[in-house]
Amino acid sequence: MRTTSNIDMENKLDIKEKIAAMEPSAVWSDAGDGMFRVPVSSFRPLAEKLKNEEGFDFLRSLTGMDWGEEGLGCVYHLENTATGENVVISTADADRDNARVPSVHDLWKGANFNEREAYDFFGIKFVGHPDLRRLFLRDDWQGHPLRKDYDMALNPLNMENEGNEDEAPSYEMTPDGGYILRRHPLFEDQEYVINIGPQHPATHGVLRFRVSLEGETIKKIDVHSGYIHRGIEKLCESLTYPQTLALTDRLDYLGAMQNRHALCACIEKAMGLEVSDRIKCIRTIMDELQRIDSHLLFIACLSQDMGALEVFFLGFRDREKVLDILEQTTGGRLIQTYNTIGGVQADIHPDFMKKTKEFIRYMRPKMREYQEIFTDNVIVRKRLTGTGILSREDAISFGATGGSGRASGWACDVRKRHPYAMYDKVDFEEITFAAGDCFDRYMVRVKEIEQSLNIIEQLIDNIPEGEWQMKVKPVIKLPAGSWYTAVEGSRGEFGVFIESRGDKFPYRVKFRSTGLPLVSCIDTISRNAKIADLIAIGGTLDYVVPDIDR
Amino acid sequence: MKRNVSIKSMKYEDFNDNEYIEQMLKELRDNGTNVIVGCLDDVIEWGRSNSLWPLTFATSCCGIEFMAIGAARYDFARFGFEVARSSPRQADFIMVAGTITNKMAPVLKRLYDQMADPKYVIATGGCAISGGPFKKSYHVVNGVDKIIPVDVYIPGCPPRPEAMLYGLMQLQRKVKAQRFLGGINKGISEKEYEKMMRKDTSRTEDYRDYDESGLA
Ligand code: SF4
Numbered sequence: 001m002r003t004t005s006n007i008d009m010e011n012k013l014d015i016k017e018k019i020a021a022m023e024p025s026a027v028w029s030d031a032g033d034g035m036f037r038v039p040v041s042s043f044r045p046l047a048e049k050l051k052n053e054e055g056f057d058f059l060r061s062l063t064g065m066d067w068g069e070e071g072l073g074c075v076y077h078l079e080n081t082a083t084g085e086n087v088v089i090s091t092a093d094a095d096r097d098n099a100r101v102p103s104v105h106d107l108w109k110g111a112n113f114n115e116r117e118a119y120d121f122f123g124i125k126f127v128g129h130p131d132l133r134r135l136f137l138r139d140d141w142q143g144h145p146l147r148k149d150y151d152m153a154l155n156p157l158n159m160e161n162e163g164n165e166d167e168a169p170s171y172e173m174t175p176d177g178g179y180i181l182r183r184h185p186l187f188e189d190q191e192y193v194i195n196i197g198p199q200h201p202a203t204h205g206v207l208r209f210r211v212s213l214e215g216e217t218i219k220k221i222d223v224h225s226g227y228i229h230r231g232i233e234k235l236c237e238s239l240t241y242p243q244t245l246a247l248t249d250r251l252d253y254l255g256a257m258q259n260r261h262a263l264c265a266c267i268e269k270a271m272g273l274e275v276s277d278r279i280k281c282i283r284t285i286m287d288e289l290q291r292i293d294s295h296l297l298f299i300a301c302l303s304q305d306m307g308a309l310e311v312f313f314l315g316f317r318d319r320e321k322v323l324d325i326l327e328q329t330t331g332g333r334l335i336q337t338y339n340t341i342g343g344v345q346a347d348i349h350p351d352f353m354k355k356t357k358e359f360i361r362y363m364r365p366k367m368r369e370y371q372e373i374f375t376d377n378v379i380v381r382k383r384l385t386g387t388g389i390l391s392r393e394d395a396i397s398f399g400a401t402g403g404s405g406r407a408s409g410w411a412c413d414v415r416k417r418h419p420y421a422m423y424d425k426v427d428f429e430e431i432t433f434a435a436g437d438c439f440d441r442y443m444v445r446v447k448e449i450e451q452s453l454n455i456i457e458q459l460i461d462n463i464p465e466g467e468w469q470m471k472v473k474p475v476i477k478l479p480a481g482s483w484y485t486a487v488e489g490s491r492g493e494f495g496v497f498i499e500s501r502g503d504k505f506p507y508r509v510k511f512r513s514t515g516l517p518l519v520s521c522i523d524t525i526s527r528n529a530k531i532a533d534l535i536a537i538g539g540t541l542d543y544v545v546p547d548i549d550r
Numbered sequence: 551m552k553r554n555v556s557i558k559s560m561k562y563e564d565f566n567d568n569e570y571i572e573q574m575l576k577e578l579r580d581n582g583t584n585v586i587v588g589c590l591d592d593v594i595e596w597g598r599s600n601s602l603w604p605l606t607f608a609t610s611c612c613g614i615e616f617m618a619i620g621a622a623r624y625d626f627a628r629f630g631f632e633v634a635r636s637s638p639r640q641a642d643f644i645m646v647a648g649t650i651t652n653k654m655a656p657v658l659k660r661l662y663d664q665m666a667d668p669k670y671v672i673a674t675g676g677c678a679i680s681g682g683p684f685k686k687s688y689h690v691v692n693g694v695d696k697i698i699p700v701d702v703y704i705p706g707c708p709p710r711p712e713a714m715l716y717g718l719m720q721l722q723r724k725v726k727a728q729r730f731l732g733g734i735n736k737g738i739s740e741k742e743y744e745k746m747m748r749k750d751t752s753r754t755e756d757y758r759d760y761d762e763s764g765l766a
Pocket of ligand 1: 250677
């Protein structure tokens with residue numbers, strides 16, 4: 001297991017030299033985490049080499065950027081899943097009106113939706129992308145909101161019902177070096193397309209699918225999101241660092257603790273602030289409690305979707321017990337706003353340890369109940385086993401982390417890959433399965449509840465003494481540079497990317513959504529499944545829609 | 551005739567804002583009712599207020615708390631709310647739990663229009679009331695009352711389940727203080743309402759080439 005940052009450094013040096021040799025035009029900048037800047041013209045060949053020769057098979061995050069004078073571009077966070085090496089590449093096109101960046105959707109499948117997002121937010125045209133529609137905003141939206149020169153008055157509330165774009169535009173390069181816009185029909189004329197959502201109980205929130213069917217068999221799914229796109233990333237740009245914290249809890253509200261942990265950790269990293277062991281320990285315990293909460297809700301909702309209403313009540317019954325513990329210390333049930341920059345909002349409640357231990361004693365035998373009622377149920381087994389198979393390669397390529405990735409056999413747990421807080425000091429098992437079907441995705445979560453209980457048990461009696469809030473100046477300014485920090489959220493890698501220009505406000509904040517890769521793979525894994533299986537597939541992928549849309 | 555707005559679950563004096571309900575009752579009395587219709591109304595409202603069915607509708611965080619009041623600990627079945635309907639045609643009220651974005655706004659309006667009268671709206675949480683923490687965003691509606699009429703507001707981010715139950719009980723009282731027979735309680739006159747509906751329905755003419763017979 002790689003635990004020390006030394007090894008990270010060595011790896012970085014290594015790949016740094018390689019890239020410098022591969023692409024002489026790449027410029028290394030040291031600010032923050034450090035990244036390479038490559039000209040647009042040599043970006044695509046470098047990306048191909050990194051993917052095919054150097055084994056960077058996991059695109060952790062793709063961030064659209066508006067660098068003002070330097071133009072529009074993207075930042076790519078890449079990881080080699082075999083060696084754990086990381087590298088950050090960026091590229092920019094100075095032509096603001098017609099920024100073009102070559103698409104990498106064929107190298108990393110996860111880039112498909114991410115590039116659509118960057119097009120939607122910044123108007124960057126990804127050459128070669130097969131379907132460059134907007135991802136979140138309406139097709140008739142004016143302008144691109146995350147650009148620095150976006151005019152807020154451009155888009156008043158439009159109450160007209162939205163039309164459907166039936167053609168996918170794509171920009172392609174002609175042999176003579178020019179670009180042409182092509183349009184491809186999304187569905188054939190003869191196809192039978194039904195609409196599911198945005199208001200549908202099985203989509204777990206306001207997500208919309210257009211599903212092409214042949215009989216009962218799914219031929220294609222066209223995902224429409226953005227019905228709960230709240231523009232959080234843009235909002236953050238006008239908030240001071242402590243103020244930005246308020247919004248993370250509302251992204252994936254079932255991973256509120258972890259989201260905020262990631263943002264705080266990222267800001268602390270940029271400030272060069274090391275928090276006390278007590279804070280790390282409290283954060284770890286809280287993250288795990290949150291994970292149990294989320295996984296219980298997962299079981300509850302999945303069972304409800306499949307018609308087993310009783311398990312819904314069981315899940316909520318046990319979840320309330322976690323919420324009681326969280327509430328006692330933080331004052332919040334669902335949204336706790338607990339982590340702060342350099343600490344936590346308040347010290348743990350005197351009863352915290354007693355209650356948590358009681359909960360562990362209570363929860364362990366209850367897991368048997370779920371086993372008997374739900375897991376061993378023949379209908380559950382029949383419906384979940386063998387449906388919605390996500391292969392390991394696809395999981396990596398899409399960046400489908402969390403329980404869904406681990407069910408496919410990809411050991412993608414950030415707690416093991418890049419240990420943070422107390423995770424390198426506790427002993428726990430990373431649950432992985434091999435089949436990648438709905439049943440494995442379900443089992444990963446069930447088993448992870450047990451692992452989370454183990455982690456809490458190891459820490460709860462050993463919370464070190466110390467400060468629960470480090471001394472931090474009231475006005476926080478980060479030095480110029482960019483940073484990326486990830487934590488293991490309830491449903492995968494939740495990352496925060498901050499670019500600072502030395503102000504009180506971030507220049508750009510991007511949240512690596514845990515859910516976006518999960519919905520982007522739904523088309524692939526549902527093809528040729530029955531329409532009824534879509535419910536189980538969506539349920540076990542376990543996405544939270546506000547986290548997809550941000 | 552004295553209408554009774556007290557509900558079984560909570561004492562009349564324990565509600566904080568009885569003035570508005572008194573006001574509603576006064577209006578009801580001032581307009582006068584025939585005894586038989588009035589009594590019949592009483593019975594109907596008693597029945598209706600104890601079997602209000604929500605639409606399964608949630609867009610974000612507040613929706614999870616809405617699920618929590620449906621589950622065992624808070625159990626809104628005690629008040630007759632438990633029959634959550636997935637079809638707006640069968641729902642009595644819509645609990646707008648969560649942020650409404652610009653893209654969602656026309657959808658919400660359509661859902662509201664699809665519900666059968668009499669129908670009610672509860673704005674749950676800061677987002678539905680005013681845009682909440684996202685008020686300054688380019689893609690968030692600053693309050694659902696800009697697009698549909700709201701009957702009860704439940705503040706909070708998210709409101710505690712107890713607050714949600716309180717809000718739901720307020721809705722029950724409001725239903726009790728209404729006239730079912732011969733009156734529409736929309737906050738607008740009947741004429742205006744009709745005009746609005748007509749405007750809405752006449753839009754179907756755009757889709758004249760759509761063959762409703764299903765034989766196309
Ligand atoms: S009011 Fe708060 S809890 Fe409710 S939807 Fe808005 S942000 Fe979420």
